[in-house]
Amino acid sequence: MDPLSLTASIxxxxxxxxxxxxxxxxxKDASKxxxxxxxxxxxxxxLLFNLRAQVEEGDATKEWYTALRALAVENGPLDQFKEALETLQARMTDGGRLKKAGDILMWKFKKEEMVSILGRIERLKTLVEIALQRDHFKLSRAIKTDTEAIKSDLDSVRTRGDNAEHRRLLQWISSTDYPAQQxxxxKRRQEGTGQWFLAAPQVARWLSEPQATLFCSGxxxxxxxxxAAIAIDHLFDHLLKSMQSSSHGVAYVYCNYKAREEQDTSQMLAAILKQLVQARPSLVGPVELLHKQHADRGTRPSPDEVFSALRDVLARYSTVYIVIDALDExxxxxxxxxxxxxxLRDLQVGRDVRxxxxxxxxxxxxxxxxxxLKLEVQASKEDVKRxxxxxxxRLPKCIQRNSALQEIVQEKIVEAVDGMFLLARLHTDSLLDKRTVKDVKSTLAKLSKGSAALDHAYKEAIQRIxxxxxxxYELxxxxxxxxxxxxxxxxxxxxxxxxxxxxxxxxxDTxxxxxxxxxLSVCAGLVVVDQESAVIRLVHYTxxxxxxxxxxxxxxxAQLYIASTxxxxxxxxxxxxxxCSSNQEFEERLQESQFLDYAAKHWGExxxxxxxxxxxxxxSFLSHKELVSCAAQVLSRPKYTYQGYSQAYPxxxxxxxxxxxxxxxxxxxxxxxxxVRETALVLERRDSYGQTLLYLAAGHGHQRMVKLLLDKGADVNAQGGRYGNALHAASVRGHETIVKLLLEAGADVNAQSGRYGNDNALQAASYExxxxx
Structure with a gap:
């Protein structure tokens, strides 16, 4: 590399x-x-400006200059910094272009992304500081060490991290996006709150002691x-400020009462695995192996398989923090x-998992x-006041213009909530329609307290609606x-x-x-929208x-309205x-008709x-063949995509x-x-998967439907379907009452078929x- 090339790179x-x-x-953001x-x-x-001056004044034949050239090699430290800058520019300006004059630049980065970007900046800063010392031995050694340290992750970022295949692998192992929830x-945190938590000795011990466990109840x-979000944010802040971003990992799960069916052990472990691999793309190997074993067969990894892959990835980290919120959900x-x-407890054995x-x-x-370690969570008075x-x-002008009234509002709400942030929010919302000082003081005087306070606050919100x-009101x-x-x-x-x-x-009609x-405005503060995930939800589990x-x-x-809709x-x-006849056509349909997924999967419930x-x-709907075909395709839509996935439906x-x-x-x-004349034929009609009506009803645990079909003469031993017959399907999925019904109707308990090879229902139930x- 000639001097001009190095100078040009800088x-x-x-x-x-x-x-x-x-x-x-x-x-437009004041974030840290x-x-x-x-x-x-x-x-x-x-630093780079000073380095440029020394390069332009220096002698290209000197050993220092020879060592310096390694900064500007392809994919080297300067390229890494340039890539980080391009990422920053693209995300803030819609691909490097301002949309329109007057558009506001927004900060759209998650902590995980900033760990990577600031890590690249820190590495180059260290090397440039060494370069300015003009010690070519020290510089060569530092560049060699840095290159070896980042080579595997650099290769992975180039070949996988910015690659659709890599993203598809991670989406396959887990479709959850907990970073968006984080x-x-x-963003809803009031600045300055939660400091008592970070200052607690239990938290300090959890952060510093290997294999520590901290339980926060409230x-x-x-x-x-x-x-929990403050803890996660603090962990990433710590990594941003240290050189441990490649050896320390952070992963988390937000349990949700609305997503219980999607939060089984496999999927929660897979979400943790996904986050740790996202942070270090070179560790994707165990995920690739699981994909090869399952994707083509259309199966999903078992909890033990995901656990094994996660254990392999954890072995490449020195310390990993795992945060699980709302275990009760x-x-x-x-x-x-x-x-x-x-x-999770097994993961801690022999590894520094906190x-x-x-x-x-x-x-x-x-x-x-x-x-x-135990720490009870209770909103401090200082936090509630903040x-x-x-x-x-957000409150009416009569409060905004009256500082004395603001103090009264703060004091009365702090006094009433008794350690409950949620109640502070509901009490604050109760003031939104109060237009005079008298109305405000009257409302504050009646704020509910004690164990029944939440119910009373909800009742008042309903009355406002x-x-x-x-x-x-109807909306x-x-x-x-x-x-x-x-x-x-x-x-x-x-x-x-x-x-x-x-x-x-x-x-x-659009x-x-x-x-x-x-x-949001008509729901009296009971409904909120999560901006990153675009989920509309109730303000709290309660x-x-x-x-x-x-x-x-x-x-x-309500249920009639929802089902009819x-x-x-x-x-x-x-x-x-x-x-649809192709993946592309199917995906375009789902994009254009975004309520279709929910309606097809849940109308019957x-x-x-x-x-x-x-x-x-x-x-009327079920008698239309094409409408049924459309719904059946969406109903079978898997959580991950693969070649021809849209055609894998009955x-x-x-x-x-x-x-x-x-x-x-x-x-x-x-x-x-x-x-009526074809009832017997209808009862035995199979779809392309070989599934009869009885098989489907038994496999999905519908007792009344199974009894009706048996009463109408359905063949209890009809073969077909993934599990082979109705008894096998009910046994695999744990539907005890239905197994009894089928046995009483003469189901052959020794029939061999289905997913488990030549196994019978007893073996399938034992396996599960x-x-x-």
Whole structure:
């Protein structure tokens, strides 16, 4: 490399640094990440400027200059810094281009990304500082050490990290995006809160002691999730400020009562594995191996297989912190929580894995952590006061203009909440419609306290909703009903599409789609939107519990409305072309019709509660072959994609098959009325997977449907389907009552077939651990 080439490389980086520094100074964000990034980039700019002067004045024949050239080799330290700058520029300016004059630059980086970017900056800064000492031996040694340290990760970033195949692998192992949730949660933190937690001696011990476990319990609404996010944020801040980013790992799971079916042991372990591999792309090998073993067969790794892969990745880290929030929201009816905790404890054996968990006071969870460091979570008075002070800008002008009244608001709410952040939020929201000082003081005087305070605050919120204009009240009821009855979290797009559906209309009118801000404004603070994940949800788990108690009385027609909406949407004219013939066509359909995934997968779960009322609409949908084909394809959509995945669904699936799949005996009877002479043939009709109606009903645990089909003469020993027959399917999935029904109807207990080779139902039940069966 000639002197001009080295100088040109430095100048190119200096020019890009200047541009990025302009963006960093203009960005609308006061975050510590942005400030630190600007500071480090500026420091490195000054060092590089000095280095450029020495290079231009130096002698290219000298050994120092020869050593210096290694900074500018392809994929070397200068290239690494340039790549980091380009990433910063692209993310802040939409690919390096300002969209329009006047557009505001936004900070869109997660902590995990900043660890990588600042790590590259720090490495080059260290090398340039050494270069300026003009000691060519020391410089050569430092560059060689740095090159060896980053080579494997650099190769991986080049060949995998920026590669669609690498992203596809990580999406395959886990579709969860907990970093997006982390960003959403930490944005809601009031600046300065949580310092008592970080200063606690238990936290200090957890951060410093190998294999330490910290258990943080607290009452509902105490702020456990925010503190988990603060802990995670603190860990990444620590890595950003140290040179340990490559040897120390951070991973976390946010348990969610709405996502229980998607949070089994395998998937939670896989989410941890995904995060650790994302941080160090060179460690993707164990994930690649699992993909080779399962992807082509359409199977998923078992908990033990994911555990083994995770253990292999952990071996490449010196220390890993794992944070699990809201363990009480992780289902335990099937043993998931116990199995997951056991696996986490096993990961600590022989490795420096430091575990932190939060939960309500659930006896079995508390007992599990009896040997752990313990810290009770309770919102401090100082934190609550800071939180309320931060909400003043949302409150009516009579409060904003009166500093004395602001002090009263803060004092009264702090006094009332007794350590519950959630109650502070609800009490603050109760002031939103108070327009005079008298009204404000009157409301403050009546703030609920004690154990019943939450219910009272929710009741008052409902009263505010009911006191709105009739259109706003009806909209709020629909929004709250959708969220509380939904079988999984809904995005804002899904919610708005659902609300736009009109009865008896064959097309979705885009002019009927509501604005998200309006949905929030009519719900009296009970509904929030997570910006990163675009999920619309209730403000807290306790809000769901409250609505579980009152929703049948408050909105008795909710399930009928939801089921009708799903069926009306599935019957839209755009779906009458049937299923899609390629992955691309299928993905375009899902992108253009974003409520289709939810409606196809969950309509039957809503319909089962109002089956007699929804029967006519359901029959209309189920009698249309193309509509059924469209829905069946979406219903079979896997969590990960692969070549031809969209065609892996049961062809020849009929409306009767969907009825059996969801367990709708009233609808089945109505459909059979039109085929009374062919009932025997219909009962034995198979889809392309060989699944009969009885097989589907048994495998999915629908007792009433199984009994109806048996009474109508369905062949209890009919062969077909992934597991071979109905008894085998029910045994594998642990449906004890259905196994009894099938045996009483003459099912052959020794029939051999299905997924487990030439095994029988007893062996399948044993393999899956269903002891009673």
């Amino acid at each position: 100048i190119a980086v200096l020019q890009l640094s200047t541009k990025v520094l302009e963006y960093l100074n203009d960005v 990440d942005r400030t630190q990034c600007a500071l480090e980039t500026s420091n490195l700019y000054n 960003s959403d949660i930490i 009452i509902p609404g105490a702020g456990k999730t925010i503190l 992780c289902q335990d009816s099937d043993g998931t929580r116990r199995q997951f905790l056991t696996k 575990l932190m968990a939060t939960s309500r006071f659930i006896p079995e969870i508390v007992d599990w952590f009896n040997q752990a 939180f309320v002070a931060g909400q003043i800008c 009911e006191g709105q204009l009739s259109g706003d 709020a009821k629909k929004v709250l009903s959708w969220i509380t009855y939904a079988k999984r979290p809904l995005t804002t797009t899904e919610m708005c599409c659902a609300l736009a559906v009109e009865p008896d209309e064959a097309d979705l 002019e009927n789609i509501p604005d998200v801000e309006d949905l 809000t769901q519990e409250y609505f579980d108690r009152i929703r049948d009385a408050w909105d008795p027609g 799903c069926l009306t949407y599935l019957s839209l004219s755009i779906f009458k072309t049937g299923s 809503h319909a089962v509660t109002v089956e007699d009322q929804i029967c006519e609409l359901a029959c 062809k020849d699936s009929t409306g009767l098959h969907l009825t059996a799949r969801f367990g709708l005996p009233i609808v089945l009877e109505a459909l059979l009325l039109n085929q 651990g269903h002891e009673t069966i």
